[in-house]
Amino acid sequence: MAGSNKANITPPRWLLAELSYKCPLQCPYCSNPLDYAKYPDELNTEDWKRVLSQARKMGAVQLGFSGGEPLTRQDLVELVSHARELGYYSNLITSGYGLTEQKIVDLKQAGLDHIQISIQASTQELNDHIAGTQTYQQKQEVARLIKKHGYPMVLCVVIHRANIHQMPQILEMAENLGADYLELANTQYYGWAHINRDVLLPTREQFEEAEKIAQAYKEKVAGKMKIYYVVPDYYESRPKACMNGWGTTFLTIAPDGTALPCHSARELPGLDCPNVKDYSIEQIWNESKTFNFFRGTEWMQEPCRSCDEKLKDFGGCRCQAYLFNGDMYSTDPVCSKSPERHRIDEAITSARATAMAGNEKPLVFRNSKNSRQF
Ligand code: FES
Numbered sequence: 001m002a003g004s005n006k007a008n009i010t011p012p013r014w015l016l017a018e019l020s021y022k023c024p025l026q027c028p029y030c031s032n033p034l035d036y037a038k039y040p041d042e043l044n045t046e047d048w049k050r051v052l053s054q055a056r057k058m059g060a061v062q063l064g065f066s067g068g069e070p071l072t073r074q075d076l077v078e079l080v081s082h083a084r085e086l087g088y089y090s091n092l093i094t095s096g097y098g099l100t101e102q103k104i105v106d107l108k109q110a111g112l113d114h115i116q117i118s119i120q121a122s123t124q125e126l127n128d129h130i131a132g133t134q135t136y137q138q139k140q141e142v143a144r145l146i147k148k149h150g151y152p153m154v155l156c157v158v159i160h161r162a163n164i165h166q167m168p169q170i171l172e173m174a175e176n177l178g179a180d181y182l183e184l185a186n187t188q189y190y191g192w193a194h195i196n197r198d199v200l201l202p203t204r205e206q207f208e209e210a211e212k213i214a215q216a217y218k219e220k221v222a223g224k225m226k227i228y229y230v231v232p233d234y235y236e237s238r239p240k241a242c243m244n245g246w247g248t249t250f251l252t253i254a255p256d257g258t259a260l261p262c263h264s265a266r267e268l269p270g271l272d273c274p275n276v277k278d279y280s281i282e283q284i285w286n287e288s289k290t291f292n293f294f295r296g297t298e299w300m301q302e303p304c305r306s307c308d309e310k311l312k313d314f315g316g317c318r319c320q321a322y323l324f325n326g327d328m329y330s331t332d333p334v335c336s337k338s339p340e341r342h343r344i345d346e347a348i349t350s351a352r353a354t355a356m357a358g359n360e361k362p363l364v365f366r367n368s369k370n371s372r373q374f
Pocket residue numbers: 242243262263264265316317318319320
């Protein structure tokens with residue numbers, strides 16, 4: 001543990017428990033690491049309970065159970081029940097595949113507050129193609145069961161070039177399914193999405209048209225369904241305040257117990273991410289080198305260092321800076337003040353050229369065979 005200025009550290013608020021990298025789906029934009037197959041180990045039930053307890057004691061209030069697919073864990077109901085005893089607001093982030101009515105009832109009785117289910121498209125053909133498995137019918141059925149059993153439902157649709165033309169149908173589908181919230185999450189280009197970027201990144205015209213349709217629908221369903229349209233940062237001129245600032249709010253625990261300040265942090269060099277089997281959450285959050293690496297503003301280079309917006313966006317995303325610039329301390333290249341902004345523009349141009357050529361590149365699907373190449 002490296003030690004730090006504890007006076008500036010606020011406790012974690014959001015705990016994301018990635019219970020397992022196992023997943024029956026193969027989405028080509030998955031946020032799990034490309035080399036996830038190298039990490040087959042999973043924490044046992046007692047380890048997870050300890051993590052939940054320690055994070056709650058520090059002040060975490062929101063808990064997401066995710067993966068991979070969290071339903072692959074046999075102890076999910078037990079963990080939800082433990083979370084309820086601790087007083088978390090808990091959310092299951094699932095593909096819905098394998099979620100039976102009995103499991104929905106059991107999870108409700110155990111105290112689960114909220115379910116977020118993903119659907120890949122508004123049609124069976126495209127959903128099943130993107131998911132790499134036949135899941136459309138079951139997802140529709142599970143969405144209805146979630147509502148039947150009185151959960152607030154978030155429907156999450158990751159948006160990319162293959163489904164952006166379905167925006168009107170996606171909005172109608174969400175309304176028909178009775179979603180309370182519809183998250184239209186434009187793909188974030190890390191990991192699997194990054195290697196598929198030329199095929200997935202919409203053109204600016206597509207993105208602007210889709211946003212217009214979503215905004216109009218928002219007004220139509222006001223008071224009934226909330227719509228969040230998460231904009232693709234490549235088309236912005238300022239970077240996102242990734243993770244609300246490093247080590248300020250979000251704590252992710254990977255299936256093997258590695259503690260991460262963001263889902264991609266394992267891919268940054270020299271961070272030595274700690275494991276919950278070796279340290280307490282309090283030690284990890286307050287004292288580890290990893291969580292202190294990009295806290296505050298001391299680490300910043302120019303133009304961030306003297307920028308009057310540095311406390312607004314914290315220099316953007318460290319993983320994106322590393323991915324594009326090979327320098328994790330540099331300004332996120334999305335920023336128009338970054339000398340590397342041209343790299344984002346080149347990525348947009350390259351994806352556009354692929355779109356114009358008719359998407360001739362094949363998608364790389366997230367599965368263990370492909371993962372073993374990384
Ligand atoms: Fe790692 Fe943004 S995803 S800092």
